[in-house]
Amino acid sequence: MRLAPGLVLLVAVLFVLSLLSGQAPVGAGQSLTALIAGDGTPLAVVMREIRLPRALLAAMIGAVLGLSGAAMQGYLRNPLAEPGLIGVSGASALGAVLAIQTGLSLMFPLALPLAALGMAVLAVLLILALAGPRGASITLILAGIAISALAGALTSLVLNLSPNPFAAADIVFWMMGSLADRSFTHVWLAAPFMAVGALLLASLGRGLDALTLGEDAAEALGIGLSGLRLRLILGTAACVGAATAVAGAIGFVGLVVPHLLRPAVGARPSSLLWASALGGAAMVLAADIAVRELLPARDLKLGVLMALVGAPLFLHLIYKTRKEMA
Amino acid sequence: MWGCVRPSRIIPLLAALVLTGAAAVAEAPQRVVSVNLCTDQLALLLAAPGQIVSLSRLSQDAESSSMAEAARAYPTNGSGAEEVYLLNPDLVLAGTFTAPTTVQMLRDLGIRVELFAPARSLADVPDRIAQMGAVLGHEAEAEAMIGAFRAELARLSTAPDRRPRAALYYVNSYTLGDRTLAGDILRAAGFDNVAAEAGLEQGGTLALEHLILLAPEVIVSGRDYPGQARAEEVLSHPALRALPGTRVAGTLTDRDWICGTPLVLAAVEKMRALRLSLETGE
Numbered sequence: 001m002r003l004a005p006g007l008v009l010l011v012a013v014l015f016v017l018s019l020l021s022g023q024a025p026v027g028a029g030q031s032l033t034a035l036i037a038g039d040g041t042p043l044a045v046v047m048r049e050i051r052l053p054r055a056l057l058a059a060m061i062g063a064v065l066g067l068s069g070a071a072m073q074g075y076l077r078n079p080l081a082e083p084g085l086i087g088v089s090g091a092s093a094l095g096a097v098l099a100i101q102t103g104l105s106l107m108f109p110l111a112l113p114l115a116a117l118g119m120a121v122l123a124v125l126l127i128l129a130l131a132g133p134r135g136a137s138i139t140l141i142l143a144g145i146a147i148s149a150l151a152g153a154l155t156s157l158v159l160n161l162s163p164n165p166f167a168a169a170d171i172v173f174w175m176m177g178s179l180a181d182r183s184f185t186h187v188w189l190a191a192p193f194m195a196v197g198a199l200l201l202a203s204l205g206r207g208l209d210a211l212t213l214g215e216d217a218a219e220a221l222g223i224g225l226s227g228l229r230l231r232l233i234l235g236t237a238a239c240v241g242a243a244t245a246v247a248g249a250i251g252f253v254g255l256v257v258p259h260l261l262r263p264a265v266g267a268r269p270s271s272l273l274w275a276s277a278l279g280g281a282a283m284v285l286a287a288d289i290a291v292r293e294l295l296p297a298r299d300l301k302l303g304v305l306m307a308l309v310g311a312p313l314f315l316h317l318i319y320k321t322r323k324e325m326a
Numbered sequence: 327m328w329g330c331v332r333p334s335r336i337i338p339l340l341a342a343l344v345l346t347g348a349a350a351v352a353e354a355p356q357r358v359v360s361v362n363l364c365t366d367q368l369a370l371l372l373a374a375p376g377q378i379v380s381l382s383r384l385s386q387d388a389e390s391s392s393m394a395e396a397a398r399a400y401p402t403n404g405s406g407a408e409e410v411y412l413l414n415p416d417l418v419l420a421g422t423f424t425a426p427t428t429v430q431m432l433r434d435l436g437i438r439v440e441l442f443a444p445a446r447s448l449a450d451v452p453d454r455i456a457q458m459g460a461v462l463g464h465e466a467e468a469e470a471m472i473g474a475f476r477a478e479l480a481r482l483s484t485a486p487d488r489r490p491r492a493a494l495y496y497v498n499s500y501t502l503g504d505r506t507l508a509g510d511i512l513r514a515a516g517f518d519n520v521a522a523e524a525g526l527e528q529g530g531t532l533a534l535e536h537l538i539l540l541a542p543e544v545i546v547s548g549r550d551y552p553g554q555a556r557a558e559e560v561l562s563h564p565a566l567r568a569l570p571g572t573r574v575a576g577t578l579t580d581r582d583w584i585c586g587t588p589l590v591l592a593a594v595e596k597m598r599a600l601r602l603s604l605e606t607g608e
Contacts, residue, residue: 023533040570042541049565050535100554164553166497173556181499181534183564297531 003264007278011059014285018055019047021292053184058288059281060187061179061247064194064239066280067273069254071201074208074269075232079259079317080137083240084251087147088123092237092244093174094151095119097158099245101167109185113193117241123147124233137321176303177248179288186246197238198277200231205270212269250302252310253280259313354463355417355438360385361405361428364585365419365442367393368458371587372467379413389549392581392589407431417461445586447510448479448594454586475588479514482594486516490604493520493542494578495532498557502529508583511590512546515597538565541572544604546597549579576600 019035020028026043035047065083072081083089099105099115130143155174159167207228210218219225243250257279258272265271284302291300358373359380360366366385369378370393382405384390385397403409407428410418418432418439432439440461445451452472459468492512494502502508503521505528512519520540524532537545547561566574582593 022535024535024539026539040568042539042569045565045568046535046538049563049568050538103554106554162553162555164551164555164558166551166555166557167553170556181560181563185564297533 003261003275004278007275007282010282011278011285014282014289015055015059018058018285018289019051021289022046022051023292023296049183050181053187054179054182054288055285056187057179057182057190057247058285060190060194061243061250062253062281062284063277064198064243064280065250065253065284066257066276066278067198067201068236068239069280070258070269070272070276071204071208071232072236072254073258074204074272075211075228076131076140077211078137078140079262080255080314080321081140082252082255083120083236084249084253085148085255085314086123086127086140086144087151088120088127088236088240089244089249089251090148090151090155090175091119091123092116092241093249094155094158095241096245097155097170097174101158101162109189113189113242113245116245117193117237119151120237120241120244121233123151124236128229128233141318172301173248175249176301177244177250177306178291178299178301179247180299182246190242190246193238193242197235197240197242200235201239202273204228204231204235205273208269208273248301248303250284250306252306252314253283255317256306256310256313257283259317355415355461357413357415358417358419358462359403359410359413359415360419361403361410362419362421362424362442363391364421364444364454364587365458366397367391367585367587367589368442368454369419369462370396371471372455372458372462372464374462374464377462379415380410388581389579390581390584392585392587392592407435411435411437419458419461444584445507445590446505447507448514448586448590449510450507451475451586451588451590455588471588475591478588478591479594482591482598483514483516486601488605489516489518490543490601491520491540492517492544492546493532493537493540494529494547495537495545495561496548497551497555497561499531499534499537499560500529501526501532501537502583503527506583507586507590508578511578511583511593512597514594516601517544517597534560534563534565538569541569543572544576544600545572545574546576546578546600547574548577549581573604575603 020031024046031043031047034041034043035052038044038048069082073079095115095118096112099111104111126147127143131140152175156171159171207218207223210221210223215225258276261275261279262272265275287302287305290305291302294300356377357379358369358377360369361382363382363384366381378400380401380403381397383402386394386402388394391397403413410432415437418437420429420439420441422441422443429439442454442457445454452475455468455472459465494508494512501521503526504513504519509519520542521529521532523540524536526532545566551558576597578593578597583590
């Protein structure tokens with residue numbers, strides 16, 4: 001298949017471009033030499049401590065968000081299922097904000113991703129309970145709106161109640177997501193959860209392929225549906241929880257990427273999983289380059305760019321599925 | 327309106343009026359209300375006992391005010407026109423950034439309001455002291471205070487052998503340049519401010535990358551606010567500690583530089599001690 005090498009190359013190119021974009025105007029060759037040499041010069045510190053973790057996080061977060069979107073869509077057999085839209089990202093952000101504002105994350109750093117993961121599990125369980133195993137669009141979207149609104153309101157409330165004069169401005173970060181000034185601390189905090197989540201979701205491929213034939217047929221093929229469901233819940237929660245805990249809620253990745261790549265993989269859910277992971281990494285890397293190149297002096301939020309791309313597509317998908325929703 | 331005030335509150339007020347009236351010069355204001363953090367502190371330094379009726383609420387906040395302890399002896403106000411008018415002042419001290427509607431309202435009600443501009447450099451401080459001395463009727467005390475301020479500043483800002491490069495770095499990646507009181511404090515203490523190299527004379531956002539590339543010898547930051555915010559995380563970024571020639575040391579907080587009073591000398595002294603500690607390699 002030609003798709004895999006193409007996507008890998010795209011991610012690699014965008015990764016290097018991400019390393020080369022930033023507020024400080026420095027030549028490409030000089031920057032990369034400093035990155036490899038790591039000789040303690042100011043430029044080497046910028047490359048290793050600021051730009052490298054940022055590019056790594058963009059790729060990791062994009063990958064797990066794309067993967068989560070593809071897995072949820074495969075399980076619910078609904079192209080509108082996406083962690084950001086159905087409130088999983090919002091709930092994760094609430095968990096992260098609670099861990100930070102209660103001071104838990106200061107005493108115990110892992111509390112941050114764990115709290116985000118816990119709230120994400122709650123949100124996925126709620127969605128699955130409300131939308132049912134088939135995930136009808138209307139109930140899925142309504143449940144998503146309700147969970148997003150509640151999580152968003154509680155996040156705002158917690159931040160408004162904080163004694164810190166700057167906390168209220170953090171609302172934008174948690175709703176829109178940003179990778180500005182992240183460090184390796186955040187990479188190491190998120191990476192283990194993302195790895196476990198991605199493994200769980202990657203193991204769903206055969207089951208999701210079988211599910212395209214219907215639940216009865218899938219069970220007849222020896223797929224344990226309850227096990228599949230459990231791995232989906234934990235995998236999505238680990239991926240989205242860890243991503244949101246360090247970068248805020250970045251929406252639409254899991255919607256746009258699987259939609260674009262579905263025709264290229266012949267609509268096979270198992271192939272769409274890895275393709276969406278690579279596509280998601282490319283998309284978030286590209287968006288994070290764009291926020292730095294378009295408005296270098298401002299901390300433009302990733303979610304703004306994602307929504308500009310994702311929202312029209314979302315409207316298009318709703319238009320296409322309106323017959324089902326009617 | 328006066329009918330609502332209980333006699334028990336009027337009697338001590340009248341008593342205070344009589345006492346201060348006897349002590350002070352004839353034309354000096356007798357009931358001074360300050361509604362601005364900086365005029366609070368200047369008034370505390372220069373007013374006669376009993377001359378101040380009320381200070382702004384912020385004056386008692388130890389995080390913002392250098393004279394919170396002294397301010398606790400006075401009642402506070404919320405800086406609103408209604409509240410201030412009911413205190414029956416004959417002079418209101420306000421900053422040029424005090425809400426214009428409040429100032430205009432008080433002037434329309436026939437109250438004398440004096441406005442004090444914020445100090446943008448150490449050279450502004452004697453002007454503010456003189457202005458406060460004049461409006462309170464304590465010119466002689468103000469003159470003495472200005473003399474002491476100039477002498478102490480001259481002692482603290484003797485030219486150093488070497489001027490280390492420093493950065494002031496605050497929440498939200500904000501830095502302050504030479505044309506601010508904080509920048510001037512840093513300059514007087516013998517540092518060169520790297521904000522000037524980045525073209526930020528007044529101050530503004532200095533991206534973390536930019537700061538690292540400037541590689542100052544010392545990064546001075548502000549206070550740790552209660553609670554947590556992402557805006558503060560930039561101050562604990564590992565990159566700040568990864569530069570071999572850079573130290574994150576010392577604090578210069580808003581309490582130190584927000585008001586142009588003689589107390590800024592303590593901040594100059596603190597920064598000077600930091601510079602001397604760099605020289606001895608501590």
